[in-house]
Amino acid sequence: MGDHEIELRHDVVIKRYGSTDHDRPQREWRALELLDEYAPGLAPVPVRAELDADPPTVVMSRLGGAAVRGPISGHLADALAETVTRVQQAIPRPVLEQVPARAGHPIELLRQVRAWSATVSPDRNPAVTDALAQAASWVGQPRLEELLAQPGTPVFGTGDGNLANYLWDGTDLRVVDFEYSGRSDRAFELAEVIEHISVWRADPAGLTGVLERLELTAEEAGRLTECRRLLALYWLLRTRGKPQRAQAKRMLALL
Structure with a gap:
């Protein structure tokens, strides 16, 4: 099964x-x-x-509709920004506090990618090798563990940023697949969606239009940058071949 x-x-x-x-x-x-x-x-x-x-x-x-595909702009970007925000903020804080934390904490992911980075071999593609080297230097910083250990703005998280989980019928956008869901923080959940490899395969511009529609506090914006780098490194280490070369460019841009 x-x-x-x-x-x-x-x-x-x-x-x-x-x-x-x-x-x-x-x-x-x-x-x-x-x-x-x-x-x-x-x-x-x-x-x-x-x-x-x-x-x-x-x-x-x-539900009706089909999985979201690129380009992600116009009404679709509006709908995606609204839906992502709504699912995160729908549950009242007293209720959310009783919900178990989502599967996969930022610190767990940090430790996982640190371990992977320490054992990765150089790639024949110079851009991939450069991205892996710069990312290994960044992810090894002690301050990252302290930063990611902070709670961040509490939200309900789906736990999975796969674009296929968002169903669009041209008018309404709805969400499926909550196997890893739970209490989370806004920056990590946004990074999970924005940096998911399915997003960049669907649209070379990614969720730039969606991100522009979100209002973030200065603290959320700073945490989001580091969470995006963490998720981008996760996908860089998981991919091979042409997707990895594209992901290397993403990693270098974020660094």
Whole structure:
């Protein structure tokens, strides 16, 4: 089955989980219930859950639309900026404080990419080698751990920036896939979306238009820069071939 199996019916989607690490089924069901209560219409409606079944199963309403593709500008950029903001800010603070932290904390990611950077071999492409070297120097700075350990502006995070999780029908933009969701911070969640490799494959301009539509405090903007570098390095270390050369340019630009 892999991580999960999706069954599409005319009115519902049935999701069966092959892996329950990070409490994926529970996270998804919790997110669907919370968003249905505080931001109805933004995500699938929760229908039923069999969290103790084998495999665990979540049934939700089926949404229309198709996965977002580039270029991301105009009405689509407006909708994406609004949707990202809405999903992050929909849940009232007292309720959000009771939600478990999302799977994958910035510090965990920092330690992971530090370990990967320490073992990576030089690439035959000079740009990739340069990007890896500069990134290794940046990610090794002790101040990063202190900075990323700060809590940041609390928001609800989807935990996955894949552009395929945003469904656009030309009018409305809605969100699916909450397996890693939970309480997070705004800068890290924005970086997760902005620097996801699916974004840059869809549009060479990335989410520049979306970012221009977001209002950030000075603290959020500074934290976002470092979180974007962290996520960009993660993808640089995960990709190979032509995508890695493109990601190297992204890394150097951010540095």
